[in-house]
Amino acid sequence: MSRAETAPGGAGARREGADQGAAPAREPVEAQEHAEVPEQGRASGGDRERSATAVPRAPRLLWSLGLFRSELVTVFRRWRTLALFAVLAGVPVLVGIAVRIETRDGSSIGGGQNGDGGPAFIQQVSNNGLFLVFTALAATLPFFLPMAIGVVAGDAIAGEASAGTLRYLLVAPAGRSRLLLAKYASVLAFCLAATLVVAVSGLIVGFALFPVGSVTTLSGTTLPLSTGMLRALLIAVLVAGSLVGIAALGLFVSTLTDSGVGAMAATVGLLITVQIVDSIPQLHAVQPYLFPHYWLSFADVLRDPVPWDAIGKNLGLQALYAAVFGSAAWARFTSRDVTA
Amino acid sequence: MRAQPAGAEARGEVVIETRGLAKRYRGTLAVDGLDLRVPRGSVFGFLGPNGSGKTTTIRMLMGLIEPTAGTARVLDQPMPRSARSVLPRVGALIEGPALYGFLSGRDNLVRYDAADPTADPRTRRARVGAALDRVGLGAAAGKKAKQYSLGMKQRLGLAAALLQPRDLLVLDEPTNGLDPQGMREIRGLVRELAADGTTVFLSSHLLDEIEQVCTHAAVMARGRLITQGPVAELSAGTRSRLAVTTPDPADAVRVLADHGVTALAESGQRVTGELPADPPDLAELNAALVAAGVRVRGFGLERGTLEDAFVALTGEGFDVAG
Numbered sequence: 054m055s056r057a058e059t060a061p062g063g064a065g066a067r068r069e070g071a072d073q074g075a076a077p078a079r080e081p082v083e084a085q086e087h088a089e090v091p092e093q094g095r096a097s098g099g100d101r102e103r104s105a106t107a108v109p110r111a112p113r114l115l116w117s118l119g120l121f122r123s124e125l126v127t128v129f130r131r132w133r134t135l136a137l138f139a140v141l142a143g144v145p146v147l148v149g150i151a152v153r154i155e156t157r158d159g160s161s162i163g164g165g166q167n168g169d170g171g172p173a174f175i176q177q178v179s180n181n182g183l184f185l186v187f188t189a190l191a192a193t194l195p196f197f198l199p200m201a202i203g204v205v206a207g208d209a210i211a212g213e214a215s216a217g218t219l220r221y222l223l224v225a226p227a228g229r230s231r232l233l234l235a236k237y238a239s240v241l242a243f244c245l246a247a248t249l250v251v252a253v254s255g256l257i258v259g260f261a262l263f264p265v266g267s268v269t270t271l272s273g274t275t276l277p278l279s280t281g282m283l284r285a286l287l288i289a290v291l292v293a294g295s296l297v298g299i300a301a302l303g304l305f306v307s308t309l310t311d312s313g314v315g316a317m318a319a320t321v322g323l324l325i326t327v328q329i330v331d332s333i334p335q336l337h338a339v340q341p342y343l344f345p346h347y348w349l350s351f352a353d354v355l356r357d358p359v360p361w362d363a364i365g366k367n368l369g370l371q372a373l374y375a376a377v378f379g380s381a382a383w384a385r386f387t388s389r390d391v392t393a
Numbered sequence: 394m395r396a397q398p399a400g401a402e403a404r405g406e407v408v409i410e411t412r413g414l415a416k417r418y419r420g421t422l423a424v425d426g427l428d429l430r431v432p433r434g435s436v437f438g439f440l441g442p443n444g445s446g447k448t449t450t451i452r453m454l455m456g457l458i459e460p461t462a463g464t465a466r467v468l469d470q471p472m473p474r475s476a477r478s479v480l481p482r483v484g485a486l487i488e489g490p491a492l493y494g495f496l497s498g499r500d501n502l503v504r505y506d507a508a509d510p511t512a513d514p515r516t517r518r519a520r521v522g523a524a525l526d527r528v529g530l531g532a533a534a535g536k537k538a539k540q541y542s543l544g545m546k547q548r549l550g551l552a553a554a555l556l557q558p559r560d561l562l563v564l565d566e567p568t569n570g571l572d573p574q575g576m577r578e579i580r581g582l583v584r585e586l587a588a589d590g591t592t593v594f595l596s597s598h599l600l601d602e603i604e605q606v607c608t609h610a611a612v613m614a615r616g617r618l619i620t621q622g623p624v625a626e627l628s629a630g631t632r633s634r635l636a637v638t639t640p641d642p643a644d645a646v647r648v649l650a651d652h653g654v655t656a657l658a659e660s661g662q663r664v665t666g667e668l669p670a671d672p673p674d675l676a677e678l679n680a681a682l683v684a685a686g687v688r689v690r691g692f693g694l695e696r697g698t699l700e701d702a703f704v705a706l707t708g709e710g711f712d713v714a715g
């Protein structure tokens with residue numbers, strides 16, 4: 054006789070109710086581990102006995118991917134994420150409207166080259182709306198985009214720690230390495246999504262406000278619109294790839310503290326500091342090692358033929374940052390005490 | 394049948410076993426040389442004043458923090474090394490619930506369940522629903538967790554611990570913030586789970602609660618284990634007190650003192666005292682009172698409570714040890 058049947062009536066009756074919900078829940082596991090158990094035996098106290106004698110459930114590879122999905126859902130369902138997307142989507146709208154107003158009388162936009170020697174896409178926007186995509190990406194890459202990544206990456210672990218949810222994820226048990234990997238994957242997904250938000254917003258506003266046609270490259274050659282669109286997509290992917298480094302840096306900072314706001318502020322502060330150092334000519338010796346140093350290399354995609362070396366350097370540097378700070382984050386997170 | 398074969402190895406009989414477990418936080422020794430043994434199938438009460446190291450111990454058992462010294466075994470496996478195989482069989486509520494305020498109660502549970510690689514996603518909704526019903530949150534499951542009251546959050550935290558059939562439940566102050574009905578329900582739930590063969594390890598400040606549901610208990614003070622054992626033995630350690638209710642307390646005190654009753658105390662119409670080592674017949678004692686003209690309205694022995702045992706072990710002081 055099972056213990057469940059000997060339990061006092063009231064408790065037993067309640068448990069029956071719970072069983073009906075839970076019994077089908079366990080069926081697949083039971084079926085696989087106790088294929089010999091007849092159908093009836095499962096629904097009654099029989100499996101309870103087995104759970105009490107601790108049949109360990111085996112982790113499954115596919116099931117462990119559930120955490121990655123859950124991470125993505127958690128990141129993208131937050132109001133904060135949507136607010137960041139709204140700000141990012143707003144940049145091309147503002148630029149588009151400003152250009153439109155300035156060129157209303159048919160004049161071309163003044164001003165010439167950007168102060169920092171960045172690509173001067175903005176003069177072309179009024180001739181070709183597609184250039185609004187490049188302009189918007191060039192405008193958001195130095196600050197808006199990495200700041201958004203800094204917020205999300207900085208909050209990734211520290212935010213869970215300050216809310217206390219980290220301890221419940223760890224006792225679930227998510228596994229520290231797996232949780233960190235899932236966090237990094239979700240931050241990278243956010244990088245791509247944020248970049249695409251800017252690009253798509255730029256595309257829509259550009260096509261709505263300006264004429265669209267074949268693309269004149271920075272080298273002076275002309276590309277058909279379809280090729281131009283593909284290059285725009287490539288640029289968006291490269292911009293997202295440029296954010297891999299700060300994503301790893303933010304995640305590392307996030308493992309250092311239990312304060313989500315602190316980690317976000319520290320990451321954004323680091324970003325600003327590095328951007329300043331990168332713009333001081335006297336510090337050129339260290340500049341090739343700073344993660345934003347080759348960010349504007351994406352403009353090379355609009356040359357004909359495309360010179361790949363700066364783009365390659367950028368991606369290599371991002372990979373280096375991901376490796377170094379990813380390892381540091383892992384070393385820290387797998388050994389630290391979770392006291393929050 | 395869950396009956397253990399005779400002479401089963403001692404290992405299987407113990408669900409939590411620590412040896413010399415210690416934790417030092419930058420200078421302060423939060424837990425010191427802890428040797429805890431939690432028998433399988435018990436409802437184990439973990440008692441101690443504020444700051445005595447209960448939560449710190451639980452964190453070490455769950456692999457959240459690394460012990461400074463000593464070892465811990467949970468479900469016969471070393472922690473934190475075997476966390477991956479141990480923790481799916483353990484449900485835990487540690488230092489209050491923690492929730493994602495922007496997710497509904499149900500989605501919170503879905504997220505915690507998704508973090509467990511041994512949880513089958515095909516049955517997730519059913520298990521989440523069953524856990525919500527079990528803690529009485531079925532109707533509020535769709536509400537955002539930030540709109541939950543303290544007690545509702547506590548219930549949701551409990552539901553997270555009940556997402557799977559567990560071998561061990563570790564509950565750090567599970568009735569914190571609950572209304573009286575909620576407390577009753579949780580006590581019922583704990584008894585029910587224990588009847589199913591789940592070992593329940595629960596820390597609490599509510600001594601009568603521990604006395605009502607626990608079979609075993611341990612008492613901590615200043616990071617050290619003071620005592621552990623079956624609850625009946627712990628409270629038996631304190632002597633029963635004689636209590637007399639009378640409008641003539643002064644006379645009663647005099648008569649009782651003549652019959653060897655010590656530590657007499659009177660408050661209003663109540664006189665209490667400790668019976669001597671070889672106690673007189675209570676009927677005779679009562680007759681003596683009446684014979685002396687004391688109007689006895691109530692007369693009886695008050696059993697020593699766990700609270701008396703607790704205060705005797707941990708001291709009367711109110712201040713938290715620094």
Ligand SMILES: Nc1ncnc2c1ncn2[C@@H]1O[C@H](COP(=O)(O)OP(=O)(O)OP(=O)(O)O)[C@@H](O)[C@H]1O
Pocket residue numbers: 392418419421422423441442443444445446447448449450715
């Ligand atoms: N993160 C921490 N850093 C430093 N000291 C800590 C930390 N957490 C706890 N302590 C110290 O460790 C000791 C034990 O704390 P713990 O939280 O284990 O007590 P507790 O028994 O759970 O108390 P309570 O009944 O109030 O929950 C306390 O002296 C506390 O100051």
Ligand SMILES: [Mg+2]
Pocket residue numbers: 447448449488565
């Ligand atoms: Mg505590």
